[in-house]
Amino acid sequence: MKAIHGVHLVLFLWIAITVLSFGPRRSNARAHFHKQKNHHHKDNGHHISQPPALPPVAPPPDNDTDPCIFNVRAYGAVGDGSTDDTAAFRSAWKDACSTESGVLLVPSDGMFSITSSIFSGPCQPGFVFQVDGMLMPPDGPDCWPESDSKHQWLVFYRVDGMVFRGDGTIEGNGKDWWDLPCKPHKGPNGSTLPGPCDSPALIRFFMSSNLTVRDLRIQNSPQFHVKFDGCEGVYIEGLSINSPPLSPNTDGIHIENTKQVSIYNSMISNGDDCISIGPGCSAVDIENVTCGPSHGISIGSLGVHNSQACVSNITVRNAVIKNSDNGVRIKTWQGGMGSVSGITFDGIIMENVRNCIIIDQYYCLTKACMNQTSAVYASDILYSNIKGTYDVRSPPIHFACSDSVPCTNITMSEVELLPFEGELVDDPFCWNAYGALQTLTIPPISCLQQGEPQSLQEKQRFGC
Secondary structure (H helix, E strand, C coil): CHHHHHHHHHHHHHHHHHHHHHHHHHHHHHHHHHHHHCCEEEECCEEEECCCCCCCCCCCCHHHHCCCEEEHHHHCCCCEEEEECHHHHHHHHHHHHCCCCCEEEECCCCEEECCCEEEECCCCCCCEEEECCEEECCCCHHHCCCCCCCCEEEEEECCECCEEECCCEEECCCHHHHCCCCCCEECHHHCEECCCCCCCEEEEEECCEEEEEECCEEECCCCCCEEEECCEEEEEECCEEECCCCCCCCCCEEEECCEEEEEEEEEEECCCCCEEECCCCEEEEEEEEEECCCCCEEEEEECHHHCEEEEEEEEEEEEEEECCCCCEEEEECCCCEEEEEEEEEEEEEEEEECCCEEEECCCCCCCCCCCCCCCCEEEEEEEEEEEEEECCCCCCEEEECCCCCCEEEEEEEEEEEEECCCCCCCCCEEECEEEEECCCCECCCCCCECCCCCCCCCHHHHCC
């Protein structure tokens, strides 16, 4: 009995060892198979193993794997450069805007054309409009739908906290708009060519706040490239804006009635103002921007049609302006009201710039403007560390202030401007301009009057 019991015990141990040895090998084979084929998907945050599919299936699009990404292709966008993809974009906007951390994705593998559209908020927090491909309007006025506005193309209205970014390009198809026979603009060798009347601004943010616009290429706009109107809290960085030097009214970045703006590390080359600052703007910080060819960085025009304009606390630092008609400019219409004050231009490099430093309170598009007594009051303006070369066709410094409302508290420090070609122009122009020279300037400025004018009226009348 002991012998039989021993045999049974040995047989039991042999069976147990055999089962245990085969179990792990089968388990290891299954784990190895899944690791090689990688067949799994997410469901409510958990990984669920799937059997291998035959034949192999391509990975799903982004918006199938990430519930926060809304690829316009999933909504029917074709992206061939000619098909109207407007309906797909509007549907994708509706879903992405209503989802927390939603991303409307314009993928990198297409050229998407949409007609004039207003994308309205408010959106859920964390909303991103991501342009990695090309996005563009119809090709010129002949292709523009009759029912669409000819004043604007891509409009973002009442959005808060939106990020507009990407590695792609916004293409404006502006050439045919520039040639419309409505408004004269400069041609080669001093000639005059036709230009646009009703032409759309390419991108407009209206009545919006806490905006970020970054890293995009924006080019060939029919009119302004990017416009902010009635906004507060705008952060712009890493933009590349381009249009031909003779394209009319193609301001790079235009702001009006907008506060708390930062514009950093961007390059702008266009046919009008690189950056233009209109009425109702304050607390604007511009740094490390390269402009040119362009019409420079401009405050104004202000006070058109006897209107009131209030602009304050504008700073431009560490900028480069090259091959441009103007450098840093303040321009106002006669007959206007209000004030422009607290302006700093510091660390500006000029390269072959005409009118490097200019205040023009006689701004007019024709020669028919009549002299008027009312004017926008310009004061507290600092020009510091401005160096480089100028086009000798005009004096590098030009202060043309109103007869009745002089410019006051203009401060000049470390201003050194030399001819790009030709001889030194040593007669800067000043008219009714008051201020102080903290250092000697090149060229010398002897026309700037010292102190405060006795005729200046109470500042309360300016209404800002």
